[in-house]
Amino acid sequence: MRPPVLLAVAHGSRDPRHAATVHALLRRARALRPGQRMETAFLDFDTASVPRVLERLAAAGAEEVVAVPLLLTRAFHAKADLPAVLREAGARLPRLSIRQAGVLGPSPLLTAALERRLWEAGLRPRDRRSTGLVLASAGSTDPEAIAVIADMARELRRTGWCAVRPAFASASPPRTDVAVRALRGDGCPRVAVAPLVIAPGRLPDRIAEGAREADVLAGVLGPAPELARLLLARYDEARAAVGHGPLAIPA
Structure with a gap:
């Protein structure tokens, strides 16, 4: 029996860099699992x-299809937007079993991908103690999503960074530039900004603009090997979930 199709669902953007980066991530995932059928779709x-x-x-x-959201927290798109789209499609395509996997974050693999980008930007692991880190995400009005970012910042702080502060490009304060200045005020000799975003676009550009006073700006997560492994892990978890019906989509 053929395994379910892995359908990676990204947010979408008018910026062509966004789709190109998502496709690069899928190429990385295909290289890790040859023979697995994978497709890409976009919400907007x-x-x-x-x-x-x-x-x-x-x-x-x-x-069968397992839809894996290329989303980092359970905010509106994961809780409402994507489930509604999948339920509507399932009603029109009754012979197609559709299941929604969990979002990518939080995960140690996500943290590892963030740190990979920081090392690629010029930091070294031993620089943690002298570097304040801004964990900069797109932002959300969803309290659960904000709490996940705050938890990730606390977990990163435990790995030895001078200090870690979350920041948001939209919806919630503080903005990236405010967090950078706050870390300077905390006495951190160096400040780095780690964008917690998958692909380029308007909000990642806003993060980069806010990082102008930082010493280091990491790249977006993009096709990081850890992110590709995490994508496959969420697919496998959805396949292994027990008690699902033909349309296992969160209400």
Whole structure:
């Protein structure tokens, strides 16, 4: 029996760098698991919409799909937007079993991908104690999502960074530049900004703008090997979940 199709669902952006980076992440995942069918869809902006890709898969004879959100926290898109799109598609495509996997974060693999980007930007692991870190995410009005970012910042602090402060490009304070200045005030000799975002776009550009006074700006997570492994892990967890019906999508 063929394994379910892995459908990676990204947010989408008008910025062409966004889709290019998502496709690069999927290429990395395919290299880790040859033979696994993987497709990409987008919630907004891109023509490869989730309904259109699911219709194409159903027409090609696919029987099962696991939709893995390329989202880092359980905010609106993971809790409401994507489930609604999947439920509607499932009603129109009754022969296609659709399951939604969990979001990517939090995970030690996500933390490892963040630190990989920091080392690539010029820091070394031994620089942690003299470096304050801004964990900069896109932002959300969802308290659960904000709490996850705060928890990640605390976990990173325990690994030896001088100090760690969360920041947000939208919706919630503080902004990146405010967090950078706060770390200077904390007495950290060096300040680095780690974007907790998968692909370039308007909000990541806003993070970069706010990082101008920082000493180090890491790149977006993109096709980091750890992120590709995390994508596959969420797919495997959804496949292994017990008690699911033909349409296991969170309400």
